[in-house]
Amino acid sequence: MAFAAFGTSTAATEQAPRRRSPVAIILLLPGLAYLALFFLAPLVSLVITSLQAPVEFGDVGQYQAAFQIENYAKVIQDYWPHFLRAFGYAIAATFFALIISYPLAYFIGVKARPWPLLQAVMLTLVIAPFFISFLLRTLAWKQLLSDDSAIATLLKNLTILPADGHITGTAFSVIFGLTYNFIPFMTLPIYTTLERLDTRYLEAGSDLYASPATTFWRVTLPLSMPGIVSGTLLTFIPASGDFINASASFLGSAQTQMVGNVIEAQFLNLLNYPLASALSVILMGLILLIVGVYVRRSGTEDLL
Amino acid sequence: MAIGGFAEAGADLELVGISKRFPGFTAIDDLDLTIPAGSFFALLGPSGCGKTTTLRLVAGLETPTVGRILIGGKDVTDVKSFKRPVNTVFQSYALFPHMTVLENVAFGLRRRGIADPVGKAHEALRLVELDHLAARKPQQLSGGQQQRVALARAVVNRPALLLLDEPLGALDLKLRRQMQLELKSIQSEVGLTFLHVTHDQEEAMTMADTVAVMNHGRIEQMGAPEELYELPKTAFVANFLGQSNLFTGPVTNSGGSSIVVDIAGVAVEVPRERAQRHAGTVTIGVRPEKLMLHTSAPAAKAGTNVLGPGRVTDVSFSGVSTQYQIAVLGIGLVTVFAQNMVFGPVVNLGAEAWVAWSVEHGFGLADEPEHAPKFSPDTDTATIAAQTRHELLAEIEES
Amino acid sequence: MKLSLGRWLLPVYAGLALLFLLVPIVYTFVFSFNDSVKSNIVWVGFTLDNWTGVCSAQGVCAAFATSILVGVVATIIATVLGTLMAIALVRFRFRGRSAISLLLFLPMATPEVVLGAGLAAQFLSAGVAKGLGTIIIAHALFCVSFVVVTVKARVASLDPALEEAGRDLYGSATQVFLRITLPLLLPGITAAALLSFALSFDDFIITRFNNGGVETFPVFVYTAAARGVPAEANVIASAVFIFALVLVIVSQVTAAARRKRLAKLG
Numbered sequence: 001m002a003f004a005a006f007g008t009s010t011a012a013t014e015q016a017p018r019r020r021s022p023v024a025i026i027l028l029l030p031g032l033a034y035l036a037l038f039f040l041a042p043l044v045s046l047v048i049t050s051l052q053a054p055v056e057f058g059d060v061g062q063y064q065a066a067f068q069i070e071n072y073a074k075v076i077q078d079y080w081p082h083f084l085r086a087f088g089y090a091i092a093a094t095f096f097a098l099i100i101s102y103p104l105a106y107f108i109g110v111k112a113r114p115w116p117l118l119q120a121v122m123l124t125l126v127i128a129p130f131f132i133s134f135l136l137r138t139l140a141w142k143q144l145l146s147d148d149s150a151i152a153t154l155l156k157n158l159t160i161l162p163a164d165g166h167i168t169g170t171a172f173s174v175i176f177g178l179t180y181n182f183i184p185f186m187t188l189p190i191y192t193t194l195e196r197l198d199t200r201y202l203e204a205g206s207d208l209y210a211s212p213a214t215t216f217w218r219v220t221l222p223l224s225m226p227g228i229v230s231g232t233l234l235t236f237i238p239a240s241g242d243f244i245n246a247s248a249s250f251l252g253s254a255q256t257q258m259v260g261n262v263i264e265a266q267f268l269n270l271l272n273y274p275l276a277s278a279l280s281v282i283l284m285g286l287i288l289l290i291v292g293v294y295v296r297r298s299g300t301e302d303l304l
Numbered sequence: 305m306a307i308g309g310f311a312e313a314g315a316d317l318e319l320v321g322i323s324k325r326f327p328g329f330t331a332i333d334d335l336d337l338t339i340p341a342g343s344f345f346a347l348l349g350p351s352g353c354g355k356t357t358t359l360r361l362v363a364g365l366e367t368p369t370v371g372r373i374l375i376g377g378k379d380v381t382d383v384k385s386f387k388r389p390v391n392t393v394f395q396s397y398a399l400f401p402h403m404t405v406l407e408n409v410a411f412g413l414r415r416r417g418i419a420d421p422v423g424k425a426h427e428a429l430r431l432v433e434l435d436h437l438a439a440r441k442p443q444q445l446s447g448g449q450q451q452r453v454a455l456a457r458a459v460v461n462r463p464a465l466l467l468l469d470e471p472l473g474a475l476d477l478k479l480r481r482q483m484q485l486e487l488k489s490i491q492s493e494v495g496l497t498f499l500h501v502t503h504d505q506e507e508a509m510t511m512a513d514t515v516a517v518m519n520h521g522r523i524e525q526m527g528a529p530e531e532l533y534e535l536p537k538t539a540f541v542a543n544f545l546g547q548s549n550l551f552t553g554p555v556t557n558s559g560g561s562s563i564v565v566d567i568a569g570v571a572v573e574v575p576r577e578r579a580q581r582h583a584g585t586v587t588i589g590v591r592p593e594k595l596m597l598h599t600s601a602p603a604a605k606a607g608t609n610v611l612g613p614g615r616v617t618d619v620s621f622s623g624v625s626t627q628y629q630i631a632v633l634g635i636g637l638v639t640v641f642a643q644n645m646v647f648g649p650v651v652n653l654g655a656e657a658w659v660a661w662s663v664e665h666g667f668g669l670a671d672e673p674e675h676a677p678k679f680s681p682d683t684d685t686a687t688i689a690a691q692t693r694h695e696l697l698a699e700i701e702e703s
Numbered sequence: 704m705k706l707s708l709g710r711w712l713l714p715v716y717a718g719l720a721l722l723f724l725l726v727p728i729v730y731t732f733v734f735s736f737n738d739s740v741k742s743n744i745v746w747v748g749f750t751l752d753n754w755t756g757v758c759s760a761q762g763v764c765a766a767f768a769t770s771i772l773v774g775v776v777a778t779i780i781a782t783v784l785g786t787l788m789a790i791a792l793v794r795f796r797f798r799g800r801s802a803i804s805l806l807l808f809l810p811m812a813t814p815e816v817v818l819g820a821g822l823a824a825q826f827l828s829a830g831v832a833k834g835l836g837t838i839i840i841a842h843a844l845f846c847v848s849f850v851v852v853t854v855k856a857r858v859a860s861l862d863p864a865l866e867e868a869g870r871d872l873y874g875s876a877t878q879v880f881l882r883i884t885l886p887l888l889l890p891g892i893t894a895a896a897l898l899s900f901a902l903s904f905d906d907f908i909i910t911r912f913n914n915g916g917v918e919t920f921p922v923f924v925y926t927a928a929a930r931g932v933p934a935e936a937n938v939i940a941s942a943v944f945i946f947a948l949v950l951v952i953v954s955q956v957t958a959a960a961r962r963k964r965l966a967k968l969g
Contacts, residue, residue: 137728
């Protein structure tokens with residue numbers, strides 16, 4: 001359910017009870033093997049690499065197996081601001097994406113129900129950004145918010161922005177970019193849940209003396225919680241690891257570096273594999289913690 | 305009446321000149337209706353007759369195109385539904401799935417700031433004998449239990465007017481009978497005004513003080529159940545409420561206390577005050593249970609109409625009574641319900657039979673015979689076909 | 704319809720939100736017509752040259768072709784693996800269901816940096832050279848879970864009576880699967896394949912860690928971003944956008960037309 005955002009909400013018909021059969025293993029084995037080899041094993045690799053020590057007198061990028069747990073201490077010591085920034089930006093982007101997406105999803109899923117054609121058109125527009133490379137989308141915003149752009153000029157004329165101020169390269173622009181890029185991820189799950197909302201509950205609320213605002217707060221919102229949780233996870237997790245928006249080539253600057261930027265730089269440019277791996281392991285661990293809380297609440301059956 | 309407190313007693317409802325038009329069709333056409341306070345009123349009619357729309361207008365879930373709605377003398381036409389002292393028991397129950405049964409029942413009380421909502425909710429649940437399930441969620445309850453919770457949720461607010469939208473539709477026969485009695489007793493105990501919408505004529509007649517039969521957005525006839533049943537004024541009412549034998553013929557004599565109608569050569573009498581029209585071609589009728597079956601030609605008697613001879617074409621045993629169909633030459637099929645006072649049928653299939661009834665039991669309809677339908681709406685094959693097609697389309701649409 | 708402020712607030716807001724979403728798309732499209740020389744930042748003039756000579760910019764078409772190739776192969780792998788697993792999950796009972804669900808769910812919950820770095824670390828320690836092969840492997844990996852989710856929904860909505868009828872009519876298990884189950888699942892499998900392709904085509908982060916110099920389209924844009932993305936990249940992106948949009952519109956229109964035809968038949 002959590003990630004059925006990408007599927008149409010088809011109602012499940014009553015299934016025959018599941019059968020026990022050796023066929024199940026045959027169907028599962030290829031996929032499971034693939035995942036074991038290319039998902040689980042890499043995660044293990046990361047942990048192993050994170051503990052490696054540099055080869056003495058070796059070249060840059062040469063490491064040997066070790067148990068240098070001090071790597072982690074160093075990582076936390078040096079890069080805790082980046083973690084803070086990553087989660088901070090991600091939380092902010094998630095929050096803004098939520099308040100922007102919810103009314104949109106509500107309009108399409110509830111108010112626009114009498115006009116299915118309009119719903120289809122609006123949904124297409126919501127996912128339209130997916131069809132344009134997300135790098136180009138972000139670059140477009142970089143141009144549109146750059147110092148000599150129309151928007152910046154306008155803001156400077158209105159003295160909202162100081163004459164020598166920037167929009168790009170700030171925390172604002174990074175959060176802006178993250179929010180923009182993840183609005184569809186937030187809108188679709190919320191839409192899916194709201195689309196299934198039985199408006200008779202809203203009528204019952206009104207019949208029982210609840211004003212429209214109260215009905216929303218006590219009936220609609222609780223019933224749309226699954227969609228909100230899905231959307232939040234789908235936004236927060238990728239956003240916290242993102243490094244495009246925060247990159248200096250896009251909407252960020254040297255001051256807005258997130259954990260993802262460091263991992264990229266360390267792994268691909270500086271070839272400091274243990275450092276990059278340690279950062280990845282910590283990031284993954286923190287994310288798993290958050291997801292773990294969610295899973296304990298709703299069980300694993302609902303995950304897919 | 306204040307929303308803050310409970311209503312002292314039911315209030316009366318007035319619908320004045322209500323019309324509700326949707327693009328393409330008119331659901332309700334110039335409806336006038338007054339329901340006195342404290343009464344149990346049933347709005348009866350087939351699907352699509354406008355009864356549910358009427359209910360939703362009273363609840364405030366729709367606004368009328370034209371007309372005014374008054375509750376307890378106060379014009380509420382422009383008052384939003386959450387401000388009206390009206391509660392609805394929905395056909396689908398609409399119990400909030402994310403709240404417990406108790407919270408569902410307490411919902412309306414909390415919104416109005418009534419003191420001790422939990423205590424009052426428990427009381428209402430005790431009334432429907434479900435207090436032991438107060439902590440469950442609606443999905444964990446059976447259909448009948450959900451229906452009772454929906455009732456409790458509405459009744460606990462002591463609204464001036466309680467609306468019931470086919471609330472017993474999903475229940476099996478035994479439970480339905482039980483709930484009918486319970487509803488009736490709650491209504492008289494608490495003194496609320498009930499407006500019950502249903503397509504089940506037996507239910508309407510059992511529970512209501514007054515029944516209004518609706519057809520195509522208009523009320524065809526309104527009155528006490530017995531009145532409607534024994535003296536229907538239109539063919540629709542005659543056929544929708546129970547079954548009727550209808551005969552059409554010209555009026556040959558309209559002097560005196562009865563009118564005489566020529567039915568296939570037989571002079572049939574109908575009491576003058578029970579006939580809506582006294583001239584021209586009229587449709588008259590008599591209820592099947594009022595007919596007496598004779599195996600030989602009965603002697604002519606004043607005050608009795610006789611039709612026959614005919615042949616028995618069908619004998620159907622249904623426990624309490626047996627239904628006979630007699631084919632009478634020149635008239636068609638006549639249906640007779642005979643109470644099973646003895647074992648076995650009174651006449652056998654294929655036998656010759658005569659039917660007779662007291663003149664005082666006959667009635668004359670207001671319909672122009674050209675428009676009078678020969679078959680009741682439920683057996684109209686065109687309607688059934690159209691309805692089935694509609695349902696199939698809806699199914700395809702959903703999948 | 705009452706013209707009160709409340710009634711119009713939400714539709715207007717929704718319209719504005721959608722316009723907001725479209726801004727970069729319009730920008731990218733407009734600038735694909737820019738008569739730029741090197742960097743496509745300042746508007747110079749309108750030209751169709753970029754569209755007619757889209758491959759004249761160095762590396763653009765090669766990157767695009769690479770992305771297509773990777774997308775197709777990765778989609779095939781992911782769709783096959785994912786469909787089989789989806790069928791197993793819905794139709795069969797087996798131990799370890801929770802664990803397997805979790806395993807399928809985790810790649811979707813893992814930040815792309817971690818997936819990318821992990822795979823890269825693994826290839827590194829295994830001594831595998833990074834290139835086209837590693838890109839395809841990586842893409843198939845993160846697409847599998849999405850395929851499972853999509854196909855699973857479709858399998859769950861299949862009426863089991865159809866397959867039972869097949870068996871009742873003397874079909875063997877394989878025949879039922881090939882002639883009844885698979886064709887009925889086709890819409891779901893197609894949707895999953897399209898989703899998988901779209902995800903693969905647009906992927907950057909995981910590719911970046913595992914490409915070993917091979918340029919897919921997003922990688923090309925990223926490396927070009929520093930010095931100036933050529934307008935031809937905008938052309939490709941716009942063309943893909945229009946193609947995808949047309950695809951969606953066509954599928955919606957045919958679905959609506961089919962509904963209308965069915966309605967007429969009744």
